[in-house]
Amino acid sequence: MLKHADIWAAIDALARDHGLTASALARKAGLDPTTFNKSKRITREGKPRWPSTESVAKVLEATGATMTAFVGYIEDMAQPQHPANTIPLVGFAQAGDRGFFDDAGYPVGGGWDEIPFPEIGDPHAYALEVSGDSMEPLYRDGDVVIVSPAAGVRRGDRVVVRTTDGEVMVKQLVRQTAKRIELASLNPEHPGRSLAAEEVAWIARILWSSQ
CATH class of the missing domain: 2.10.109.10 (Umud Fragment, subunit A)
Incomplete structure (x- = not known):
């Protein structure tokens, strides 16, 4: 199942692979530098928030990454990062x-x-x-x-x-x-x-x- 955290982690990984912080990636894409801050990833009620499709499209354009590549990041993030136990x-x-x-x-x-x-x-x-x-x-x-x-x-x-x-x-x-x-x-x-x-x-x- 697709999770909010995997989408955000994919954005972070995309930024990192281009030598950028999440804030620098947002700036490069013409977005507010705080767009990808951790505080923006949840609502005031504490519920997970999805990144907008517009912001995803802009960072892909800014980095030259394809949607297929971005989906690959998401799939990588969904995999366990360490042994299950x-x-x-x-x-x-x-x-x-x-x-x-x-x-x-x-x-x-x-x-x-x-x-x-x-x-x-x-x-x-x-x-x-x-x-x-x-x-x-x-x-x-x-x-x-x-x-x-x-x-x-x-x-x-x-x-x-x-x-x-x-x-x-x-x-x-x-x-x-x-x-x-x-x-x-x-x-x-x-x-x-x-x-x-x-x-x-x-x-x-x-x-x-x-x-």
């Missing part, structure tokens, strides 16, 4: 490194550590190992959280957020609009955050923790 294990330091994730927040490349985990319906899901005390008492140093980039996020969800500057944080989503993302801290000794949408590289929902 294991998922990539990412450290916080790696999560802040641009080379380990694409613009949509999907882990890329190889050489990952892996851990066994039951199938959860998202081939791009990964485990993130918590470091430091900024998420205490909910998440402690060494805890592992399972993150799903494809899952829609809603108010009250615990999420992993990566800023365009490479900062990675685990927070609770308070409010998300087209312009701002409001986050509450899990540790009362650390402040919440209010970020402009363009400051957020990606935001992904936490489905499970090892506690």
Whole structure:
């Protein structure tokens, strides 16, 4: 079955293969640079949003890619990216490194550590190992959280957020609009955050923790 996440991931892969970020691809296609931002991939109600056929047509024209090639990207994205019973294990330091994730927040490349985990319906899901005390008492140093980039996020969800500057944080989503993302801290000794949408590289929902 065709999924929203596969279409968006295909756009990201198309951009990457042309040496572009998703924002640069949108700009090259004559679209608003934020057209393919992660925040634009869901509605305000937290439901997945399809990219418009017009935007897809424009990026194909801008890159010279054919529709057949784009469908190939979609089919590639629909394939499991790792063995069915294991998922990539990412450290916080790696999560802040641009080379380990694409613009949509999907882990890329190889050489990952892996851990066994039951199938959860998202081939791009990964485990993130918590470091430091900024998420205490909910998440402690060494805890592992399972993150799903494809899952829609809603108010009250615990999420992993990566800023365009490479900062990675685990927070609770308070409010998300087209312009701002409001986050509450899990540790009362650390402040919440209010970020402009363009400051957020990606935001992904936490489905499970090892506690």
